[in-house]
Amino acid sequence: MNVPKRYARAVGMTDEAWKRHANPWSVWTRFAAIPLMIGAIWSREWLGWWALVPVALVVVWLALNPHVFPPIERPESWTARGIYGEKMWLRDRSLIxxxxxxxxxxxxxxxxxGFALLGWGLVALEPWPTVFGATLITLGQLWRIDRLGLLYLESTGHTTTS
Incomplete structure (x- = not known):
C-alpha cells in the first residue's frame, strides 16, 4: 500500500469523510492552514517551546478538517471534482x-x-525560501486538484466542465 493511501486510512478517510472533504470549505480552509502553520512554527522565535501550542492546534485542525463540513454528494464545484478525483486516484491508479x-x-x-525550501526557510528563519517554498506547495496543490478534477470528469464520461 502506498503512502498516500496509508495516510488516508490512518486519518479515517471513509466514503463519508471523502464527501465531507470535497466540500469547498474543507479544501480552502486546508490551504489557509499553510500560512497558519508557517506562523506557528516561526513563532518559536518569540514563544519558545510554547510555539508547540499553535503548531498542535493547526495539526488538530488538519486532522479534523475532512470530517467537519457537510458532505458533497454531487461534485459540481472545481474543488469537489478535484477531491473526488483524488479519491479515485488513491483507490485505483490504473484509472490514470x-x-x-x-x-x-x-x-x-x-x-x-517546495517542501524542502519551506523546511529550510523555517529552520533558518529565512523569509525568501519560506515564502517561495509555500508558494510552490500551494501552486502545485492547486494544479494537482485541477488535474485530479479532470481525471474525475474523464472517468465519469464528462469532457468539459459545466
Missing part, C-alpha cells in the same frame, strides 16, 4: 492515463522542492 501520471509526477517534484 500516462498524461495524468506524468503530470502527477511533475507535481510531486514541485511539491517536494
Amino acid at each position: 492515463s500516462d498524461d495524468h501520471r506524468n503530470v502527477q509526477r511533475l507535481l510531486i517534484g514541485v511539491g517536494s522542492a
Whole structure:
C-alpha cells in the first residue's frame, strides 16, 4: 500500500469523510492552514517551546478538517471534482492515463522542492525560501486538484466542465 493511501486510512478517510472533504470549505480552509502553520512554527522565535501550542492546534485542525463540513454528494464545484478525483486516484491508479501520471509526477517534484525550501526557510528563519517554498506547495496543490478534477470528469464520461 502506498503512502498516500496509508495516510488516508490512518486519518479515517471513509466514503463519508471523502464527501465531507470535497466540500469547498474543507479544501480552502486546508490551504489557509499553510500560512497558519508557517506562523506557528516561526513563532518559536518569540514563544519558545510554547510555539508547540499553535503548531498542535493547526495539526488538530488538519486532522479534523475532512470530517467537519457537510458532505458533497454531487461534485459540481472545481474543488469537489478535484477531491473526488483524488479519491479515485488513491483507490485505483490504473484509472490514470500516462498524461495524468506524468503530470502527477511533475507535481510531486514541485511539491517536494517546495517542501524542502519551506523546511529550510523555517529552520533558518529565512523569509525568501519560506515564502517561495509555500508558494510552490500551494501552486502545485492547486494544479494537482485541477488535474485530479479532470481525471474525475474523464472517468465519469464528462469532457468539459459545466
